[in-house]
Amino acid sequence: MGTAVITGANRGLGAEWVSQLIEQGWTVYAGYRSDMGRLDSLACDALSTHQLDVQDRASVQAFADAAPAKIDLLVNNAGVADGRWRNISEIDDVWALEVIDINALGPVRVVQALYGKMNHNSLTKVAMVSSLMASIDDCHMGRSYAYRASKTALNMFTVSMKKEAIEDQISFVILHPGWVKTSMGGDRAPVEIPDSVKGMRNVVDALTLETSGRFIQFDGELLPW
Numbered sequence: 001m002g003t004a005v006i007t008g009a010n011r012g013l014g015a016e017w018v019s020q021l022i023e024q025g026w027t028v029y030a031g032y033r034s035d036m037g038r039l040d041s042l043a044c045d046a047l048s049t050h051q052l053d054v055q056d057r058a059s060v061q062a063f064a065d066a067a068p069a070k071i072d073l074l075v076n077n078a079g080v081a082d083g084r085w086r087n088i089s090e091i092d093d094v095w096a097l098e099v100i101d102i103n104a105l106g107p108v109r110v111v112q113a114l115y116g117k118m119n120h121n122s123l124t125k126v127a128m129v130s131s132l133m134a135s136i137d138d139c140h141m142g143r144s145y146a147y148r149a150s151k152t153a154l155n156m157f158t159v160s161m162k163k164e165a166i167e168d169q170i171s172f173v174i175l176h177p178g179w180v181k182t183s184m185g186g187d188r189a190p191v192e193i194p195d196s197v198k199g200m201r202n203v204v205d206a207l208t209l210e211t212s213g214r215f216i217q218f219d220g221e222l223l224p225w
């Protein structure tokens with residue numbers, strides 16, 4: 001297997017990534033913002049944990065400095081929803097910038113800080129956890145202004161970074177986890193957390209340098225931009 005890094009690992013999809021990767025034999029380095037949450041119950045020799053706020057460059061650098069020397073998989077999972085503002089006049093520009101800072105720039109900061117540990121003589125995979133709500137082609141319902149914009153920006157950062165990273169044998173995949181029953185997805189979501197993560201793991205397993213930069217749903221379906 002190898003060493004995997006997961007952000008936003010204390011609950012929801014992130015904690016499930018940790019659980020399934022350890023089960024598969026990976027060594028996992030997991031980031032939590034403030035509360036260890038489910039990471040406490042996952043404690044074992046294969047797991048190490050470190051505080052990480054992806055919005056804070058100093059926190060990201062300290063997380064990266066303490067990370068294992070060679071990383072084979074990075075799952076940039078941490079993210080926030082927006083205020084679900086009901087109309088244009090309600091968009092809160094201060095919070096909108098925070099959402100974009102966390103969801104679009106946060107993963108970029110993590111990639112930058114860990115790049116030296118991902119750039120080695122074998123393939124490294126980077127999963128960017130985006131959303132179907134990033135898709136401009138699929139934006140039929142509108143709303144969720146900042147969340148959509150943040151994930152669309154994340155997609156473009158990723159496709160742009162992929163060009164440079166291919167030379168260093170680093171391959172990216174942009175993932176939509178499905179609409180999943182987490183605190184973000186809510187109780188009405190049709191997809192269970194373990195099924196989403198199992199599907200995303202299959203997509204990551206199939207990733208090569210040649211397929212870097214694709215936008216793919218947890219069940220393997222290629223998504224429109």
Ligand SMILES: NC(=O)c1ccc[n+]([C@@H]2O[C@H](COP(=O)([O-])OP(=O)(O)OC[C@H]3O[C@@H](n4cnc5c(N)ncnc54)[C@H](OP(=O)(O)O)[C@@H]3O)[C@@H](O)[C@H]2O)c1
Binds near residue numbers: 053130132176182184
């Ligand atoms: N659930 C869905 O239906 C769905 C659909 C599409 C995409 N996604 C994406 O999937 C990812 C995981 O979502 P989820 O459903 O598991 O949501 P969740 O249960 O709300 O978990 C979000 C995670 O991100 C962490 N986080 C938020 N801001 C952070 C920051 N500044 N620094 C570090 N960690 C931070 C949270 O930490 P705290 O506990 O400290 O808040 C938490 O661990 C997100 O990127 C989300 O946009 C989810």
